[in-house]
Amino acid sequence: MIKKTIQLVTIIWMMGMLHAQAQVNKNYSKQRKWWKEAVVYQLYPRSFKDSDGDGVGDLKGITEKLDYLKSLGVDVVWLNPIYSSPNDDNGYDISDYRNIMKEFGTMKDFDQMLEGMHERGMRLVMDLVVNHSSDEHEWFRQARSSRDSKYRNYYHWWPEEKGTPPYRYSLFDVNHDAWKYDTLTRSYYLHYFSRKQPDLNWSNPDLRKEVYDIMKFWADKGVDGFRMDAFQFCVKDTSFPVFEGLNASNFVQFYAMVPPIHDYLQEMHKEVYAKYNLMSVAEGAGRNMQDAHDLVDTQRKELNMAYAFDAVDVSSSPDYSMLKLKKTFTKWDKEFQNDGWLSIFMGNHDQSRVIDRIGNPSEQYREASAKLISTFLLTMRGTPYIYNGDEIGMTNAGFKDISEFKDIQTINEYKYQQSQGGDLAAFMQKNIKYSRDNSRTPFQWNDEDNAGFSTSQPWIRVGNSYKEINLQNQENNPESCVNYFRQMVKFRKDNKVLVYGDYTVVDENNPNIYAYTRIEGNHKLLVVLNFSDVTSQVTIPKAMRVSTVEINNLLTKPTITNNTIALLPWQAVIYKLN
């Protein structure tokens, strides 16, 4: 009898265990992966460090600074494009995918840089730009030379005899017209970005094979992943239907995720990703949550993580509020709590400086808000991406005149507004705050000439703040932004609950304080962030038991009375919970 009971109990217990295991297996977000645990540092090579004094950053400059990158504790470096390019769009117009841009150095420099990263235990993710090439790429030269060229079908053409092609909006074209007439073969070619960035034809299997071969070329060299530029736009409906109502604010709805993009991604996975241990992320996550899931859900075998713009869009809108930011992040986290994986970022080379959008760049609150932003990015569920310079709290450049801008998007939009009799003063006001050139100015190493970036005049001028905000000023100060950043990266590494734990927002409608818990098993943390210029309070649930302060970006400890926590302006605190 006793024996029977023991047997029965054992069977029931085993069934319970199996059930629990099945639950864990179903929750793919909990599965351990190196790219989920990584902290990504995005590095803009043109503006990082110039080693040869031509005013342009280069690969040797990056190699010189690898110990700095290592000291931050980051594990992955994503490099913006470094391939041969005439630089119409700062390297996003590639003329040779297997070569290095002359201004950046040689393949030998690349190999040394990669080796240096690997020696230090860091990985390299390359930008892969295959929605379009440069018009100076050999494929396009051949394609435009004759309608019979073997490369003709690598691009999209509309022959003159079919009349005017149906309107397509171009993001960077000076007239916003994505069709450019080419006299030699009396046809229009398609370019969603600039005229020097003709779109590649993904419905052509030869083109797709070329791309996979390029990816394998770099993977065989040892690179550790790809960030796929503008990839959501790469497939076109080649019957080119009329897009009724297409315009500057809704083009994503028409351009993104056109079938059979997922077939191509699965093909790419089979041909490339499945054969190496690579990280994969595509820029843009489609038109809606379903699109985002279709890109990254585990069983689909497409990409590792989504890179969605909703939160960044909220931050660069004139009616930005932290409450909207909170709702956006919370919505995305909820949608991805069981499957798929997200990138957590607020800055990159296409946005102005993060502190000018969601922090406070004034002298009084600059440091506290920069540290608060680091706390936020490094405590959310998803893989955090930090854009170079944000770790020292770099602010917007302080441009005033259009002649100071270098970015094709800003310059061409200015010309467009001029041609349309637009409001140029309003345009300038907007771009002084939001132009992407704000985050492309040289990294501020010290307060010497050119911020220590170069011995000669940089390709784009140094930001106004370099005398106060620079790495040298911060290195030996334990309270500085950069040392706080290092502390936060280490804290994330030491607390895997910040990678895999559940995220639950606390006091969701609080307009000043963004508070949330991260919980996995007995590991429980509470993150409390005051995104405002005034002392603010948050009341946490009665049952929540706060124990030690693990992180605090200010020297003053916050006060807690009856489960109400009061934080000073821009204070960021992490508590351990019992």
Ligand code: GLC
């Ligand atoms: C992506 C890049 C951006 C570039 C564009 C065209 O959005 O991030 O910098 O201009 O694609 O390649």
